[in-house]
Amino acid sequence: MLEQDADVTISIIELSSTDYSVLKVAVTLLERNRLKVRLLEKGNTAGTLVLIDFDTPSGKDFYTHFNYARHRAMLLLSTETLNDHRNLVLKKPLRVQTLKDVLYDLYLGLNPQLKTVQLSKQPEVETSHLPSNPFNPQNNLFFVLFKALQAKSVIQVFCSPHSPLFVNTISGIIASSISNETLRKIISSQSYAFKSTKLSSADFEILAKGQVIVPLNQVLWNAALYGSQGQLIEGHSPEIPIQLKAWPNLSRLDFEPHHMKLASIMAGKALTLKQIHLKTNLPWETIVGFYNAAYATNLIVINPANLPTTPTSKSAPPVKASLLAKIANRLKIAS
Known part of the structure; x- marks a missing residue:
């Protein structure tokens, strides 16, 4: 050629x-x-x-x-x-x-x-044979990863029949041979029950050989955004005001136009998730998914006291904020 x-x-x-x-x-x-x-x-x-x-x-x-x-x-x-x-x-x-x-x-x-091109031997994520399990945070990929992050654990997440994820929350990385496309389908499916087991750091280094290394935050973000299924992080309330303290780095994270809308609103004055739901009329699952993703990646302040009404220049550079504002206005989604 x-x-x-x-x-x-x-x-x-x-x-x-x-x-x-x-x-x-x-x-x-x-x-x-x-x-x-x-x-x-x-x-x-x-x-x-x-x-x-x-x-x-x-x-x-x-x-x-x-x-x-x-x-x-x-x-x-x-x-x-x-x-x-x-x-x-x-x-x-x-x-x-x-x-x-x-x-x-x-x-x-x-x-x-x-993106319509498919490898002839690319395995499909088949979920029809899997039972439709009631939601259980203990078996959900986002909540499994978030729990490990809070505990600063090194774990192996089983995604049968696919390859496992080897997660090192201390280094902030995941090693796996699962393709991006397969991982997206697994995250959005409600049929998978993810199980995990603890590893040592030495085990992780051995198991990571020959694997793709990706930042934990990227997988955590996607798992929350598309896999939270409307379930808030344990202990979080839809009735307590929250505020976005910095824009997500949308040049490196997956997002859709309604996520830009949510970012724009959450970066303004502090609101509860219920108020945001009424203001945007977006599906509750979408709002919770974005909130979980932003909180897990350290972008949310709960019940803010003396925060400015917009992110500071330290949190979001003026140039980037201006660019995102222009995009939001062009999409007609600014608050």
Whole structure:
């Protein structure tokens, strides 16, 4: 395939011969599924997706000076358990299946108009065989993760029949081979009963090998937003005033227009969730999901006393606040 015909071109920075061989197999599997990807020659760093061996000096240097302005993405490969909030991290050793799934997620991220493309062997999240369990916070992914975060625990979350999540709340990361698409479907399903068990930090480091490393806050945010099922965090009341103390980083978190509306209202004067429900007429599940997500990521103040009516410049830079306000006004959702 010619470079100009590819939807995604892949450059490499300092990959070992073994890692490069794994990459070539993964790319071949994507091509067999009619995805237009092209692996560029070594030395050509102009790809829309760049795989970087972060363990090498030249890899670290390229990462430091990388230009995101041209709608490009990076995938960091490392023996270390990195926590990078902007780029996906894959902990070595590389595995073909995991790398292929990560490349597929990145392919869709760079080409959102192609999200109807499906890998022929991509497993579907089948829930019809699972019982429709009554809501139990102990078995809900958001509440399992939030409880672990509060306890500063290291845990393994079972997502049968899919791969488990290895969660280190101390380092603020999750390691797993589950694709983003599968994880989204699991989160939004009401049929899964998530179970967990404690791990040691040493166990986590071993189990994280060959897995994708993602920030805990990103998964926690999505799990709350789409999986809270209208259930508030234990001990929280819909009748106590709350206020958003900083805008969520919506450039790195999933959101929909109604979440922008909620952020705009919650960043104003303090209101109870019941008042917000009446003011917005949004579904209760949507309001609770956003509240849980914002609280779990340390963006909410409960019963604020002497807070300003809008987030301070320290919490949200004026430029970003102005930009988000413009977006909100354009969507006609400002309070």
